[in-house]
Amino acid sequence: MKLQITVIPRAGILDPQGKAIASALGRLGYTAVHAVRAGKVFRVEIDAADRESAREAGAAMARTLLANPVIEDFEVEVVD
């Protein structure tokens, strides 16, 4: 099964990369862009009995390793 785990800096947490990208996009002429948040994404191939247990494993990985709960939120999606 395939999971997509998305890790994004929490609202209110400094995101220097997102800020820099937003202003670079502005300079490139994308003036309709107001805000960018930059995060990480992980595509994980995993053996699992069903979607629910795959999702749970993904959430556990995110909690222990992939995201830092102090500054980041995560989302887990079963892609296929």
Add this chain to the structure above:
Amino acid sequence: MKLQITVIPRAGILDPQGKAIASALGRLGYTAVHAVRAGKVFRVEIDAADRESAREAGAAMARTLLANPVIEDFEVEVVD
């Protein structure tokens, strides 16, 4: 409108980060994980007339700035 732009190393291209994470997950006991690819995700807030034009703007940004077409693929999704 909100876009999510996902940038992932192309198939066949070495992904050192994904490789290191996959083995870290293995060490942590997630032995059902075979492979991880690690990429970047950007959440972009943008003014756009409609979903289609938002998506197009997102694709253009990915091509010019967010992704490196030599080694990365990207996907654009309109989140809301």
Add this chain to the structure above:
Amino acid sequence: MSYEPVTATRALLSEHKLTDEEYRRIQSVLGRDPNIVELGIFSALWSEHCSYKTSRVFLKEFPTKGPRVLQGPGENAGAVDIGDSLAVVFKMESHNHPSFIEPYQGAATGVGGILRDIFTMGARPVAVLDPLFFGPLDASRMHSLVDGVVRGISGYGNCIGIPTVGGSTFFHPSYAKNILVNVMAVGVVRHDRIFRAKAAGPGNPVLYVGSRTGRDGIHGASMASDVFDDEKAKRRPAVQVGDPFVEKLVLEGVLEVLQGDAVVAIQDMGAAGLTSSTFEMCSRGGVGMRLDLSKVPVREEGITPYELMLSESQERMVIVAHKGREEEVASVFRKWGVDAEVIGEVIAEPRMELLFAGEMVADLPIAPLVEDAPIYRRPFVLPVPAGEGGKSVALDGAPDDLTALKRLLASPNVSGKEWISSQYDWSVQGDTVVGPGSDAAVLRVKGTRKGLACSVAVNPRFVAADPGLGAAHAVVEAALNCAVTGARPLAVTDCLNFGNPERPEILGQFVAAVRGITGACLALDTPVISGNVSLYNETDGGSIVPTPTIGVVGLLEEVRDAVPCRFVREGDLVVLLGETRDEMGAGEYLATVLGREEGACPSLDLGAARAVVDLLVELASGRRLASAHDLSHGGLAVAAAEACFGAGLGVDLDLATDLAPVRALFSESAPRVLASILPGDEAAVLEAARRRGVPAAVVGRVVPESVRIAVRGRPALAERTGVLEAIWAGAFRDAMEEA
């Protein structure tokens, strides 16, 4: 079955960059047609990049021996004795084409590749230097190329933990579509631990160590041997991605395993990967190998033998171990988390037998592919030096001298490069005595009192004006950069970046440059111990200016006594060593201030250069030098200003000369050095210079806060040091940050 003999169509041969003539030679070597795997192997090994088929005949001219040389060209890197049973190992290489396609990965894997050359010799790498050559910053993609290259070097070098302690950065329109990324690495090893890449001992196991093989950069070696065009840039061959983390583990594993005696020979996989590494090891040892390619660790399914042999996946090594010791070797790598697999064995007969899934997929003799590879004696036309008889160039439209100095300090070639060097970890390993920003970096050698000075140099404009003389200047400048620290220049490495050698005038530049380097190395007693040739640096018919980059390592007996390149103390006397002539041709002043590139390359007296080097080493070891800085781009005025930066000092100079002030200030005559000495030392210093026949004069003193230069008593320019320093320090940073 795909291992049938190929049908040598035009398209197939051209894809493999083989000529009809070369194909006939393959047929006669084999007595049959090759299969596709064999064809790929021929193509890689006979590429210019691997075989040096055009350059080899000329490189023979280099002086490569000397009492201190422990290993000259021919191994992964050269080695020079530095006493205390230690040797310094160094080499320079190019990663030009890959960096133009993908600057981050191209530059990163350039660092990775040259570091492997150092640690396969058994040496622990201690420093990296990065000579870079770019087009003007406003050229298409250039801004992101500069950014990407610097990030790539930083990303790889910092992670693996080898300090990047110096380099050079030169901008010229001829690099706009063909940037040059050269990287030099330096390592230190005990004499008795120097390892070589000579396979031996039939029955000895061959191990594959490091990252798994993917389809990265297949045809990289033939790409580097081909003229670039926009069409190819679009085809985008699979780019090699570097993994500095794995390289760090491979490095530690290799150095650990080489502490023991289980290893017979070791070689990294560079260009043409498994092919060149195994064939070259066999060639050096006069043996062969039988390899089972099914045993090669792979990253993805379905990789063919052809791809396995030609992949340029990074961070891989080949090791020949003593029979029965393979497990010992593999277990060291396993401890470091690195794959190590036995993939075959050494055989007595000098042949390469490759098996895959039980089938013989290639059976080739070694010598015809390596030492007896084709050698070309292509026609060449020696260049005619620019500038009629060194005639004085007119300086019409010259601004006042202060304005000119400010423009020079702001020019991309002269301005400070801290924006680059601060992205590199130059202090890791705790041995950096002098980091970037000086003529040469200085590293201490732990466990001794010694130090190593490392520098790179080339002035491509000089080389363009006169390839022979310009190349000699590069050797002299790199040596002088070391000597101003007090170090005795030991030896030279080079990276010869030129255009398409199939054009006689380009090959002529190459030949002249090799001769120029040879002459300078003989005069300075600095043999060439390693190097690299990068030809075909040409895009859409436009060639780069010839760029023979030179790296020099020098030895300081007492690293504590390393001489700084900037003034240290108010009241010191300033001494100018060397003669200033009317030599504005091919200079920075002409290019930057007047927008012209013309005139003759400055002359060079190699005996005088040797005398200046000897004098500097003598004065430094007698602790007579408070500071010393050699004069290069922009001449005396620029060097005088630079020597004031950092400490809030200034200088007050009065030049006694017959030259017009502008020429006295900005001529690029070499070799020259601006030194500061304690008042009271002048008699001894001038006497030492006289004894060695070096023109020397006290030209002023170190003062607070302002730079003032007069010529024959008449003020030429005066400005506060802070103003000049702000221009110099800010120009490049601002150009990179504003876009």
Add this chain to the structure above:
Amino acid sequence: MRFRVSVVVFPGSNCDRDALHAAEAVMGAEARFVWHQERDLARPDLVILPGGFSYGDYLRCGAMARFSPVMESVVAYAERGGAVLGICNGFQVLCEAGLLPGVLLQNAGLRFVCREVRIRVESTQTPFTAAVPRGTVLRMPVAHGDGNWNAAPEVLRDLEAHDQVVFRYVGAGGDRAPGATPNGSMDDVAGVRNRRGNVLGLMPHPERAAEAILGSEDGARLFASFVRSAAGAAA
């Protein structure tokens, strides 16, 4: 008595040899490496988590190293009051492991930065600064891409209240100044300690500024302070 210093080596540590050298040559300690898969710290008086790129720093700096077997021992050792010094990547590992407060984000300038900085001693409540007067300005290099220390405002207030900010970046004059902080750290924080004071993390590299030949001996003052405190404690 000779001090025993254990330098932890993670795959990708690259200042481990520098730290060992500083421990031996500057502190006069008996120093050894402890491989990340070991659990025995070898009865140290001090554990150093050195700089580098553990596991390539591929996820977040320090995130993967935190799960190394040796870290269980380090955590237990720290909880017993053992002295732990995290330098650069070691600081990041300590934050990830929860032994020190805050996180180290990417530098505000989004680039790796290697340069000399000045840091001011703000707290003497650790053995590493006990003998270095508060307000002392020390010169040493930084070299990192992710040294932007951040914490929730209430966490920072709490740290201040308990004198846990040990170093701040300052300008040439010794005062906090624009441009002095190389990475955007909140409140110019360069190093923090735990409540008890036995665990210290900092981004700058004292081990690269511990000998005159390297241009600064200021880093050696931290090591000397530790040696004095530990000797005092033992006496």
